[in-house]
Amino acid sequence: MTTLYIVRHAEAEGNIYRRIHGWYDSLITENGYRQIAALRERFLDIPVDAVYSSDLFRTMTTARAVYEPKGLELHTRRNLREISMGCWEDRTWGEVSRFDTESYQRYCACDPAWKNRGGESRDEARKRIYGAVLGLAHAHPGQTVAIFAHGDVIRCLQAEVLHIPTPEMKALPHCDNTGVTCLRVEGDRVEMVFRSDNSHLSPELSTLGRQQWWRKKGDGYDVSFWFRPMSGEEDRGLYESLYTGTWSELYGTTADCPAASLADRAFQTAKRYPETLICGMLNDQPGGLLQLDLEQGAERKAGHVTFLALRADLRKKGIAPQLLGQAISTFRKLGRDKVELLCAQANGPAQRFYRAHGFEKAAQIPGAHGPLDLLEKYIGYRPRPELS
Known part of the structure; x- marks a missing residue:
């Protein structure tokens, strides 16, 4: 037997x-x-x-x-x-x-x-x-x-x-x-x-x-995004709202928030490269957004995430990783083997989120409102020498 x-x-x-x-x-x-x-x-x-x-x-x-x-x-x-x-x-x-x-x-x-x-x-x-x-x-x-x-x-x-x-x-x-x-x-x-x-x-x-997707009944919250390019005034309003909210939570004020100028640049780039500005949709409602830079880090085979944000009422429900998944899928198709982003050292929740999902600190650079960490996540097929 x-x-x-x-x-x-x-x-x-x-x-x-x-x-x-x-x-x-x-x-x-x-x-x-x-x-x-x-x-x-x-x-x-x-x-x-x-x-x-x-x-x-x-x-x-x-x-x-x-x-x-x-x-x-x-x-x-x-x-x-x-x-x-x-x-x-x-x-x-x-x-x-x-x-x-x-x-x-x-x-x-x-x-x-x-x-x-x-x-x-x-x-x-x-x-x-x-x-x-x-x-x-x-x-x-x-x-x-x-x-x-x-x-x-x-x-x-x-x-x-x-x-x-x-x-x-x-x-x-x-x-x-x-x-x-x-x-x-x-x-x-x-x-x-x-x-x-x-x-x-x-x-x-x-x-x-x-997770809750597999349960026939349950009091949990489980959703799956579909993604579409962002364009138009309504989407611009969403971008500025999410950026301003993130800024306010981090610095306690909206003073000096560059949301409008960053939105100008993001939507201008998206006219040429729609995949750089993506909205995560839950049925018919926007749930979050993902902004990518196809050029920054390319010489190092890295894909750069410029901005990732989730609606406040959707946080702590296991949904945010789906935005990361869209970034990884996009950059992997372009032959990149790393994903990178800048994260303020003072942003404790974001630091914990990215590190929990495999990002590591690669460098530190000065920022206008405090030091920023360059965080990297390897997305190639390199086996770990030891399992932990």
């Missing part, structure tokens, strides 16, 4: 930026690395003979929790990848729910007929993942194997093992990041021992514990 541990990857960019990452190769978040450390502790006393993962960064990195402490080799398999989302890849859930509503609703309902252009259906994914996992079990008779895969294909695998038809898959609970499913395989008989267990995660580490 072969024992299989099927593990979902640690928290990745798509999970907190609310972007659709199937075959898109996203990175692990800061909290994701803490989840990997907890997973490592869970598996320390569990004998494992072989470790496999999909060939994407987020699974290969998570697999280090098991194969490195045990001195094993990591084997990668393309057929362990997430469901291919085709034309939805790296779009936000807010965008597809608004502009591709029928297909989005069929996806959420686990309609067997759902399939994106360039992607695959759940029935195709079920066949693929079940065949891949059964093949690995037969390749390791009598051994214990750890397999690192992705959330939706793990649900597909669970449905296949439990003989749940695709339209009824929506009743299966979602698997938390680094959640573990255990199977026992003997011949073609597959037994589910347990599924989607995240007992190694504290409430602070659990991704699903901090």
